[in-house]
Amino acid sequence: MAPVATPFFxxxxxxxxxxxxxxxxxxxxxxxxxxxxxxxxxxxxxxYLMLYAPFVAxxxxxxxxxxxxxxxLFVIMLVSxxxxxxxxxFNSQWVVGVIAATALGGLFVxxxxxxxxxxxxxxxxxxxNDNTQKIATMLYGQYMxxxxxxxxxxxxxxxxxxxxxxxxx
Amino acid sequence: MHExxxxxxxxxxxxxxxxxxxxxxxxxxxxxxxxxxxxxxxxAMNWLERKIxxxxxxxxxxMRVGPHGLLQPIADAIKLLLKEDIMPAEADGFVFWMAPLxxxxxxxxxxxxxxxxxxxxxxxxxxxxLFMLGVSSLSVLGIVMAGWASNSHxxxxxxxxxxxxxxxxxxAMGLAVVSAILMxxxxxxxxxxxxxxxxxxxxxxxxxxxxxxxxxxGLIAFFIFAVAMVAETNRAPFDLAEAESELTAGFxxxxxxxxxxxxxxxxxxxxxxxxxxxxxLWLGGWLRPxxxxxxxxxxxxxxxxxxxxxxxxxxxICFFNTVxxxxxxxxxxxxxxxxxxxxxxxxxxxxxxxxxxSAWVQDIFWFSAKVAGFMYMYIWYRGTFPRxxxxxxxxMGWKVLLPMGLGVLILTASVALLQEKIWHP
Numbered sequence: 001m002a003p004v005a006t007p008f009f010x011x012x013x014x015x016x017x018x019x020x021x022x023x024x025x026x027x028x029x030x031x032x033x034x035x036x037x038x039x040x041x042x043x044x045x046x047x048y049l050m051l052y053a054p055f056v057a058x059x060x061x062x063x064x065x066x067x068x069x070x071x072x073l074f075v076i077m078l079v080s081x082x083x084x085x086x087x088x089x090f091n092s093q094w095v096v097g098v099i100a101a102t103a104l105g106g107l108f109v110x111x112x113x114x115x116x117x118x119x120x121x122x123x124x125x126x127x128x129n130d131n132t133q134k135i136a137t138m139l140y141g142q143y144m145x146x147x148x149x150x151x152x153x154x155x156x157x158x159x160x161x162x163x164x165x166x167x168x169x
Numbered sequence: 170m171h172e173x174x175x176x177x178x179x180x181x182x183x184x185x186x187x188x189x190x191x192x193x194x195x196x197x198x199x200x201x202x203x204x205x206x207x208x209x210x211x212x213a214m215n216w217l218e219r220k221i222x223x224x225x226x227x228x229x230x231x232m233r234v235g236p237h238g239l240l241q242p243i244a245d246a247i248k249l250l251l252k253e254d255i256m257p258a259e260a261d262g263f264v265f266w267m268a269p270l271x272x273x274x275x276x277x278x279x280x281x282x283x284x285x286x287x288x289x290x291x292x293x294x295x296x297x298x299l300f301m302l303g304v305s306s307l308s309v310l311g312i313v314m315a316g317w318a319s320n321s322h323x324x325x326x327x328x329x330x331x332x333x334x335x336x337x338x339x340x341a342m343g344l345a346v347v348s349a350i351l352m353x354x355x356x357x358x359x360x361x362x363x364x365x366x367x368x369x370x371x372x373x374x375x376x377x378x379x380x381x382x383x384x385x386x387g388l389i390a391f392f393i394f395a396v397a398m399v400a401e402t403n404r405a406p407f408d409l410a411e412a413e414s415e416l417t418a419g420f421x422x423x424x425x426x427x428x429x430x431x432x433x434x435x436x437x438x439x440x441x442x443x444x445x446x447x448x449x450l451w452l453g454g455w456l457r458p459x460x461x462x463x464x465x466x467x468x469x470x471x472x473x474x475x476x477x478x479x480x481x482x483x484x485x486i487c488f489f490n491t492v493x494x495x496x497x498x499x500x501x502x503x504x505x506x507x508x509x510x511x512x513x514x515x516x517x518x519x520x521x522x523x524x525x526x527s528a529w530v531q532d533i534f535w536f537s538a539k540v541a542g543f544m545y546m547y548i549w550y551r552g553t554f555p556r557x558x559x560x561x562x563x564x565m566g567w568k569v570l571l572p573m574g575l576g577v578l579i580l581t582a583s584v585a586l587l588q589e590k591i592w593h594p
Contacts, residue, residue: 031264031317038310055363058299065306069332072313076329132295133360 009050016043028085030075038068055132186366188281188292199291203280211437215242218548225552236507237490252426257319260423264318269424269431272311276435279304279442284365286455286532297365298346301446302339305401308439309335312403312410312420315432319423327419330559331410334400337566338407342397344574345390348581349450352379352387355585369454376461378453383584390577391451393570395546398443400566402436404547406554407562444543445536452539455532473527476534480518487511 020040027033041064048057111118139147180192187195216231216238223230231238256265282297284290294300309332316328353371354361362368372378380391400407411419421432448454457472488511494504521527557565 029261031261035264035267035314054294054296055299058296058303061303062299062306065303065310069309069313069336072310072317073329073332076313076317076325130295130360132299132363136360 010047013043013046013050016040017047028087029081030079030084031072031081034068034072034075037071038064041068053131055135184288186288186290186293188290196291199289200281203283203285203291204277207277207280207438207441208434210441211434212242212246214437214440214544215245215433217544218551221545221548222552225549236494236503236510239507239510246430249426249430254426254428255423257321257423259320261318261320264314265423268311268315268318269428269435270311271314272308272435273431275304275308275311276438276442280438282365283442283445284369284449284454285536287366287370289455289533290366293364293366296363298350298363298368298446298450301365301442302343302346305439305442306335306339308435311435315424316420319420321423323416323418323422324420327410327416327422331403331420334403334407334410334562334566337563338397338400338570341393341566341570341574342401344571344578345393345397346446346450348386348390348574348578349379349394351578351581351585352382355588365449365454368449369456372453373456373460378451378456380451383581386577386581386584387451389573390581391447393574393577394447394450396565396570398447399547399550400562402440402443404436404440405551406556408556409559409562440544440547441540444540444547447543448536448539455536457531457535473524473531474522475538476527476530477518477521479534479538480514480521484511484515484518487514 017040020036020043023036024033024040027036041060045057045060045064048054048060176192177194180187180190180195183190183192187199219241220230220238231241234240234244256262279301281291282294282300284293284297312335313328313332316324316326316331319325350361350363350368352361352375353368355371355375362371375382379387381387399405403410408419410416411421416422421429424432453460457475459468463472487507491504491508491511494500494507521530
């Protein structure tokens with residue numbers, strides 16, 4: 001079976017991601033921004049698929065569809081769209097932004113030029129058929145402690161939200 | 170030319186799905202068959218729902234267009250296509266235009282992994298069930314977009330209700346699904362699977378449908394899913410998002426014509442999609458009933474007659490009603506039409522008795538029959554239960570189904586561990 005992960009698809013999804021990302025910050029209407037964000041994240045899920053990581057792609061779709069959903073609701077309920085359209089979008093911190101962007105770009109260029117030493121010589125063997133099972137054994141075997149710590153953190157966040165939202169518990 | 174023919178016929182001997190075999194031609198054929206079948210099912214469902222609901226309420230239902238209203242769905246479709254497609258002046262044009270597309274795409278894409286048989290699926294993914302849940306959760310987005318873009322009060326309230334409901338019930342649904350997936354890991358290999366075909370094969374290997382596994386744990390998980398899936402598809406008694414008495418039509422109030430019909434199509438195909446998840450996870454997918462109790466080749470033979478017998482039964486109903494048609498000359502065309510429909514159904518039934526074909530449709534028939542049972546339940550719920558109040562709905566989701574789902578998950582895991590370590594070490 002011919003591989004799907006051709007350069008054409010990589011450039012296609014990368015372009016969709018870039019356009020979506022730019023639209024997120026340039027759209028004046030916050031709802032449109034949220035929609036552009038979900039386009040970006042779905043394109044990212046496709047790139048995970050191209051890297052033969054179907055489980056990560058599936059989880060990306062489920063989590064971000066739900067996450068953006070909530071963001072969407074916040075926008076609808078909390079932001080006055082009439083006012084936000086008239087607001088000025090970019091403030092005077094652009095100098096900091098430019099410095100950060102240059103640093104990140106420099107990092108990318110450095111990785112690209114010195115990549116030979118950092119990355120493995122050959123592409124890793126593809127574990128497409130039991131990808132999910134591999135992730136499961138990793139997550140609940142080798143990285144069990146880190147996984148549980150992360151879930152504990154989330155629990156703390158939930159409790160914090162409940163405490164802040166409820167006056168009397 | 171010869172190579173193309175070889176490419177096409179080469180698949181017939183393989184025992185994989187067209188997606189897994191990498192055969193583009195058969196994948197396209199399967200996609201068209203599945204989507205054609207799905208459209209026919211939605212049309213049939215439209216007629217059946219009105220007819221069954223009417224009979225439950227001691228009415229006749231559609232009777233005018235065609236014999237016993239059989240052509241009513243086609244008349245409705247033509248009406249919807251010819252209707253003016255209105256976009257409110259204050260609506261957000263692009264989002265308003267995108268919303269029905271997203272809902273329809275999400276509802277139809279999930280059928281890529283639905284297993285109608287061990288080889289009768291478009292493709293088999295390593296993450297099958299996750300893919301189905303993820304893509305169908307995108308439809309909430311379309312609904313909220315529709316409600317927001319209409320720029321009107323009722324749609325917005327409907328969309329907010331719908332999203333709150335779907336997000337809450339997804340949690341309980343996910344827990345029920347996880348407890349079923351956990352059961353797939355109890356076979357000889359020791360690792361579970363998320364692939365839809367793999368889940369059914371695990372039930373086959375363990376000789377038990379997951380609804381009966383660890384009785385009553387499988388049954389409770391199935392019950393949680395069966396409740397959550399009704400809420401997830403915004404159907405009665407959880408149809409607060411489109412409560413007619415309060416919100417006119419909910420999120421699609423401002424939609425008309427073709428765009429509205431897309432929402433309609435998406436709603437029904439989403440119902441079929443969640444029903445097929447339930448059938449795959451708990452009711453043994455394409456496996457025939459009573460695989461253990463009534464096993465052996467004579468029983469296999471008897472069960473292989475079922476598809477043909479079902480169609481002959483439908484044909485018999487048609488002929489019975491042909492005889493009962495009014496004898497007035499005005500009804501002559503309708504009577505002939507009904508008899509013709511009966512003849513077509515009967516012929517299909519006879520073809521299905523032919524052994525190679527009956528072996529070929531066996532899986533598809535049992536899968537569809539189980540899904541059809543769920544579709545009847547949907548109509549039955551709608552005819553029976555009054556609509557929930559919103560706070561009752563939330564209470565049900567968060568305070569009843571979610572703790573039940575967690576409990577069932579923990580108990581399933583513990584029983585599975587006990588079985589592995591103590592009873593059958």
